[in-house]
Amino acid sequence: MSRIAISGIGIIAPDAIGLDAFRALLASGRTAGSPAMVRDFKARDFINPMKMRRMNNLSRFGVAAAKLALADAGVDPGRNTGVALGTAFGPVQTSVDYMREYVEKGAALAPPQLFAESVANAPGSHIAIESDFRGFNVTITQRESSALAAAMYAAAQVMKGSVDAALTGGVEEASEMTLSVLERLGALSRTAARPFDAKRDGMSLGEGGAVLLLQPRAAKSYAFISGFGMARDTTASISDWGDDHGAIVTAMRAAIDDAEIALSDVDAIYASANGSVRGDAVEGRAIEELFGDRIPPVVATKGIFGEYAAGGALQFVAATLAVDEQSLHATAGFESGTFGFTPNRERRECRLRHVLVNSVSAGGGVVCAVLSKEAT
Numbered sequence: 001m002s003r004i005a006i007s008g009i010g011i012i013a014p015d016a017i018g019l020d021a022f023r024a025l026l027a028s029g030r031t032a033g034s035p036a037m038v039r040d041f042k043a044r045d046f047i048n049p050m051k052m053r054r055m056n057n058l059s060r061f062g063v064a065a066a067k068l069a070l071a072d073a074g075v076d077p078g079r080n081t082g083v084a085l086g087t088a089f090g091p092v093q094t095s096v097d098y099m100r101e102y103v104e105k106g107a108a109l110a111p112p113q114l115f116a117e118s119v120a121n122a123p124g125s126h127i128a129i130e131s132d133f134r135g136f137n138v139t140i141t142q143r144e145s146s147a148l149a150a151a152m153y154a155a156a157q158v159m160k161g162s163v164d165a166a167l168t169g170g171v172e173e174a175s176e177m178t179l180s181v182l183e184r185l186g187a188l189s190r191t192a193a194r195p196f197d198a199k200r201d202g203m204s205l206g207e208g209g210a211v212l213l214l215q216p217r218a219a220k221s222y223a224f225i226s227g228f229g230m231a232r233d234t235t236a237s238i239s240d241w242g243d244d245h246g247a248i249v250t251a252m253r254a255a256i257d258d259a260e261i262a263l264s265d266v267d268a269i270y271a272s273a274n275g276s277v278r279g280d281a282v283e284g285r286a287i288e289e290l291f292g293d294r295i296p297p298v299v300a301t302k303g304i305f306g307e308y309a310a311g312g313a314l315q316f317v318a319a320t321l322a323v324d325e326q327s328l329h330a331t332a333g334f335e336s337g338t339f340g341f342t343p344n345r346e347r348r349e350c351r352l353r354h355v356l357v358n359s360v361s362a363g364g365g366v367v368c369a370v371l372s373k374e375a376t
Helices: 019-028 057-073 094-103 112-116 124-130 146-160 176-185 245-258 275-289 309-325
Strands: 004-013 081-086 137-140 165-170 206-216 225-232 268-270 352-361 365-372
Touching: 004 057, 004 146, 004 309, 019 309, 057 094, 057 124, 057 165, 057 206, 081 124, 081 146, 081 309, 094 176, 094 268, 124 137, 137 146, 146 165, 146 206, 146 225, 146 309, 146 352, 146 365, 165 309, 206 309, 225 245, 225 309, 245 275, 245 352, 245 365, 268 309, 275 309, 275 352, 309 352, 309 365
Parallel strands: 081 137, 081 165, 268 352
Antiparallel strands: 004 206, 004 225, 165 206, 225 365, 352 365
């Protein structure tokens, strides 16, 4: 595919509001607890109070991250700009609030504004309305892979010329309902996420949002999206990962081929690993099979800020910053493992021409991308 520039980044993350704070969070290498909550976020710093009253928390994350991305890029992309966001669960708390009102008061008295805010595409809609964007507006829900799937859609539309630019990323909230369900499924760690570690026992739910501005050309760029690949693990259940590592191999290979580079050109892998027992295992085997005895450095960042659509978008941003800064981040939470590779354990400078980014979701969805340093 033609290479698409990432020209602006906006971050609302656990312990990090804005790009500089996020760089510091990555540099710290500290492991997030469960859940990884957004703190010190003041929506009124980004959104008019009257408008803010009509937005759910997820939409506030998205609008704030979008405004930060546009400010970071320093350009007005114009009306012909699309929006593609990912979210695993959508505005769960708003849905719960609406249904409570519906049950207690009946359909005629349940607040219609709550219903409008209970849908997954509310954040993307608010972003477009706030900036008067008239391009496509798409929301993708594919569990952990939601954000990268949204980025794939957005990049394809920019490449085709159907829009002049696109905002893409992911948003998630750590609601009581979501935490309760994940706890019952046994998906959450009892302490903290430990990607690829032999003693890993689950993920951390992370909330927040990350939005990136994509353009076909840009005066300033952090990195370039150069390839995507998709596959599906048909052995996965609806609530867990499967064991068909061949599906991940297929997606990784497709992304590398789409970028028109060789396997040996991949200088690092930003893994999907989040501390889940089965998810990390199937991705680890896939990396071993595809790269054999020449595995590039592997980085897993979700021990820092948690999992799901926000986690996937923040992982993508971390990989983008690695290319921009020509340095690898540390894998938080890893002590020892049983794979044929040891994840990168401390921040270090590294020549990064091309970085492979994996996103593997419970339910079997697999999306991979390649980020490149140069425009051609």
